[in-house]
Amino acid sequence: MSSRARRLLDLDPSTVRRARTLARRAGKPVVDLARSHTTVSVERATLRLAGLSGADHEGVPWVNHLVDAVRADTGLEHGVTTPVWDALRRDEAPDLLTLAQKASSGSVSFRLPEGRDATAARKAARTALARGIRTIDRQRATRDRLVRRHGNPARTPWIYLIVATGDIHEDIPQAQQAAREGADVIAVIRSTGQSLLDFVPEGATREGYAGTYATQENFRLMRAALDDSSKELGRYVRLTNYASGLCMPEIAALAGLERLDMMLNDSMYGILFRDINPVRTFVDQRFSRQVHARAGIIINTGEDNYLTTADAVEAAHTVTVSQLLNEYFAKEAGLQDWQLGLGHAFEINPEVPDSFRLELAHALLARQLFPDAPLKWMPPTKHMTGDVFRGYLLDGFFNLVGAMTGQGILLVGMMTEAVVTPWLSDRDLALQNVRYVMDAAGGLTEDFHPPRDGLIQTRARQVLGEAVDLLEAIVHDTDTAGDPPLLAAIADGTFGQMRRPASKGKGLDGVVRTADGYDNPATTMLEEGATR
Structure with a gap:
């Protein structure tokens, strides 16, 4: 922590170090759990990186058909790639797509090869996966080149604005107009319920409820449109979507292949707010974050959601704990500081005395x-x-707190939030609000110094102390079920007042404990590149 940071809040450096140490101790058993398991979505994402795409006439993706067929014949304990490339080497099909099509009709069988056959199959799989990883690397290089050509926004925070009509062809002109009006990051909200689909829809979609489906084609179309806007406006316009839910790894892979710039990717959101199995979520988020690290994608975490179900004053320390855990999980997966869009929110009841000052303390603590x-x-x-x-x-x-505390990504608030779907005129007014505050007070972060031992410093130190106490309780909890302490804490309703036991939740049947000899060339190559 910088010396200026210590002066602003007078935080005890040893307390900060203790907090990070405890977060690491709480998180490591979960990482160990993730390393010893795979999921159907991790295996499907691996096939997508190898180039398999498309779906049958009923919309079921070929990756789902192929993974299901391998699982039925051999299980997934050794990974999907060795049986698949063994089948290709045995001339069961000339390519991945044909193999998946034959698998969907039950006209091909899979085995676990041994000896030289296994070695050859693994070598062929690695060669195929390397092409997908190279595509991600090229997309990252393209982003870097376009940022050099067009430039980043002239100031921070970056203005983050949501566009989602359900129709990708309507989203595109709205997103481009939003960029003209000052948005730096366009977020395409996902259609309600997509996080609970155990498949990724295919193609350009024209209907969705309260959002637009996340598909590879929708990603491609919007990225191309915003590239045109970047050229028009002379600044690189970033694109965001959601790598969460039952298909988190697959959507992360598609984001890397299609050059998205930010992805919502929280370690616990799906567990708490979508009742997705905790083990499934932690396995999937580790793989997805490895992809994001390689692709140079900034993640956005979801701590703000805790304060919609719990009191924003009483539960402030749970946000800090989650941020510390998200930081640990992200860095373990290879992400760097500049990729950590850790979340927090302006959700204290305005009727609470000193609510603005408390919001300022919480935001400054995170900063x-x-x-x-x-x-x-x-x-x-x-x-x-x-x-x-x-x-x-x-x-x-809210915008003023962002200006005073130097936030990096500012989501534009709408005055009709939670009442109606905002009109375009609401968006215009909201952007005017942001522009006024940032133009008038954007430099306050250089001048603002809370009084020593005043309410802001005292509150920040209190929240940090409560976060350390909670982490101490998590780490030292003895769970009779034998789950890692963090999973026991989640089951007890520690975060967002949601109780989510590790033995329940959607997607549990898609979790597989890996066997000795498990092989996934994508994971291997992503881990090899984790220090880039």
Whole structure:
């Protein structure tokens, strides 16, 4: 932590070190668990990186057919790639697509090869996966080249604006217009419920509820449109989507292949708010973050969601704990500080005395704990009432906290949040709010110094102390079921007041403990490149 950070909040460096040590101790058993398991989505993502795409006439992706067929014949304990490339070497089919098509009709069988056959199959699989990894590397290099050509936004925070109509062909002109109006990051919200689909829809989609389906073709179309906007505007416009839910690894792989720039990717969101099995989620998030690390993608985590189900004052320390855990999991997977869009939110009830000062303390604590991370600051939603004038004022306060604490990514708040689907005119007014505050007060982060031992410093130290106490309790918990302590804490409702036991939840049947000799060339190559 920088000396300026210590002056701003007068945090005890030993307490900060203790917090990170405890987060590592809480997180490591979960990483060990992830290393000893795979999931159907990890295996499907691996096949996508090898070039398998498309779906049958009913919309079932070929990767689903192929993984299901291998699992039925050999299990997935040794990974999907060795049986698949063994079948290709035995001339069961001339290519992956044909093999998947034959597998869907039951006209091909799979085996676990041994000896030289196994060695040859693994070598062929690695060669095929290397092409996918090279594509991700090329896309990262393309982003770097376009940023050099067009430039980044002239100031921070980057303005993050949501566009999602359900129709990708309607999203595109709206996204381009939003960029003209000042948005630096376009987030295409995913259609409601997609996180619970155990397959990735195929093609360009024209219908979706409260969002647009995340598909490879939709990614490609929007990326191309925003590249045109980047050229028009003279600044690189970034694209965001969601790597979460039951297909988290696959969507991460598609994001890397199609050059998305940011992905929502929280370690616990799917567990807490979508009731996805905890083991499934932690296995999937580790693979997805390895892909994001390689692709140069910035992740956005979801701590703001905790404060929609728990009190934003009483539960403030759980946000800090989650941020520390997300940092540990991300760095273990190879992500660097500049890729950690750790989340927090402006969700204290405005009727609480000193609510603005408390929000300022919480935001400043996050900023100082993670000085090199582009934190993602989320606007008020929980206490929006339908009074658009009050809502507009709250959004202005939110923007002011962002300016005073040097946030990196600022999601634009709408005064009609949680009341109706915002009109385009609402977006225009919201962007005017952001522009006014940033133009008038954007440099306050250089001048703002909270008084020594005043409310802001005292509150920040209190929240950090409560976070350390909670991490101590998690690490020293003895779970009778034998689960890692963090999984026991999740089961007890520690985060967001949601109780999610490790033995339950959606997607549990897609979790597989790996056997000795398990092979996944994608994971191997991603881990080899984790220090780039």
